[in-house]
Amino acid sequence: MHRALRGMKDSLPNDSTLWQSLEGSAIDIFHKYGYREIRTPILEEKDLFVKSIGGETDIVTKEMFSFLDRGERDVVLRPEGTAPIVRAYLEANLHKIEPFQKFYYIGPMFRAERPQAGRLRQFHQIGAEVIGSHSPAVDAEIILLLSSILDKTGIRDYKIKLNNLGCHNDKIRLSKILKEYFLDKKSILCEDCNNRMDKNPMRILDCKKDGCRNITKGALKSADFLCDGCKNHFSGVKEYLKKTPAGIKCSEDPYIVRGLDYYTSTVFEVSHPALGAQDAVGAGGRYDNLVKDMGGPSIGAVGFALGIERMLIASAKDCGVLTGLYPPIEVYIATIGEASRKEAFRILNELRSEGIVSDINYEGASLKSQMRDANKLKARFTLIMGDDELGKSEVVLKNMRNTEQHTIPFDNLIAKIKEKLKTYSL
Ligand code: HAM
Secondary structure (H helix, E strand, O other), rough: OOOOOOOOOOHHHHHHHHHHHHHHHHHHHHHHHHOOOOOOEEEEHOOOHHHHOOOOOOHHHOOOEEEEEEOOOEEOOOOOOHHHHHHHHHHHHHHHHHHOEEEEEEEEEEEOOOOOOOOEEEEEEEEEEEEEEHHHHHHHHHHHHHHHHHHOOOOOOOOEEEEOOOOHHHHHHHHHHHHHHHHHHOOOOOOOHHHHHHHHHHHHHHHOOOOHHHHHOOOOOOOOOOHHHHHHHHHHHHHHHHHHOOOOEEOOOOOOOOOOOEEEEEEEEEEEEHHHOOOOEEEEOOOOOOHHHOOOOOOOOOEEEEHHHHHHHHHHHHHHHOOOOOOOOOOOEEOOOOHHHHHHHHHHHHHHHOOOEEEEOOOOOOOOHHHHHHHHOOOOOEEOHHHHHHOOOOOEEEEOOOOOEEEOOOHHHHHHHHHHHHHHHO
């Protein structure tokens, strides 16, 4: 028997109803905020991520599913959505047509991490990217949008932590300060953090190991690395956030540094207690240099991504289960005999083309078992048809809520069913 690959999961119909409900809620909110969907390919050039996320990051060095395609090109399964969207934006010349764009996306991402609860190798993100603005109001809108999606999906117990990484030059200044601070503490830091010392000392602040955490506590006490422009921008973001509906749960945390190199200025992470060690349900921030670094104009950008699997864990904790989206069956057709099944098939398709949610059993099961099916599906009506009924060109329509039944002739059957559905609207 074949099995799904490690860290990759099927979404069976019972799960899918939750996924659709969650995605539907998010899409609804995106549309209300004026965001439009963008879909990019799952396979991209490896170099796109090396240049954007950063060649020394964990994602690029350890986690990408990469291979040579048939044309010997270095390709990867996309580990995230931001870089592909900037690529698509530039490739379609959107910066020349209408530079300010608000995108949303939903889809699978791939990272070869060690699987555990809430951490998969194929996972799914719901995300948004605003390209073409440096305004702090857009940072606030993105954070509000993310929190509206969490609220709408019944996730309540989350916390948003905010930080200001500063611009490119500020990040260089901070890296220098950190390098000096950690220099005489090398022997106490873990092996990964020792490697980070030269390549990206900011990532040491993000280390989850207790030993490193104890040392990093003092690292930022007197770190003054932000330029005035970045300080002002961040104050602006906070002012705008104050104008958002009461209850937006934001707090500042200087240790939020993020694992992707493209971030500058505002960054944020959303945690939820149901997620344990993998506690980020979502994250994001500004990436004001990425569009220019990828060959476009110098324009600001900001976005976020939420992990769907982690949202489902969080919402199960906060509100039990999400309600599904599948509409209940309105008419179930039970047939006796092959001839009546053929006629029933015609009626079924007529019902469906009239928008009436209907179903049938094709297997020639006994009437008793078909009635059991109808009950299981919580059908509102069952339309029963055997050779007798076929001979008289009529059907029996049974109301499954009160067991009342009526014989109805074929003529005008659909209109009669519609009438009954209206009369007995739940
Ligand atoms: P990220 O923090 O790498 O950011 O991922 C965002 C979210 O994706 C995480 O908070 C988590 O919920 C989910 N996630 C990440 N890795 C896994 C995994 N292995 N298994 C399950 N869920 C996972 C980004 O991807 C950025 N592109 C976000 C962004 C958009 N920044 C600006 N715009």
